[in-house]
Amino acid sequence: MTMPSSRTPPKALPAIDTDRCTGCGWCVGVCAPHVLSLQVLPPPSGQPQQQGRAVWGPKRSQLHDANGCTGCALCAVRCPFDAIRMVRTRVADDMVDAG
Ligand code: SF4
Ligand code: SF4
16 A cells, blocks of 8 residues: 655646546556555446446556655556546646746
């Protein structure tokens, strides 16, 4: 289990498109600080049980510790389904005192 970090958040964080994500897990495997994980979604509403057992939904990648993310973008590069894009979280340092 990864402990939350108190350091400065990265300049960009991964945004995961759950419609494109297949739950293959490649992004989880390349994430060095282990802040991505596969989460099992609940089954679609109204989904009947199969032979008395609960039916689970599909797996999807999830960023569970944004503070621990380094913003390295390896997950976005590795995703074979183009399901991750990096979203800027703050103005780049070299632009802060431009005014
Ligand atoms: S690599 Fe892409 S498709 Fe695979 S689990 Fe990660 S986000 Fe989903
Ligand atoms: S940007 Fe890097 S540290 Fe952040 S979730 Fe992706 S692989 Fe992990």
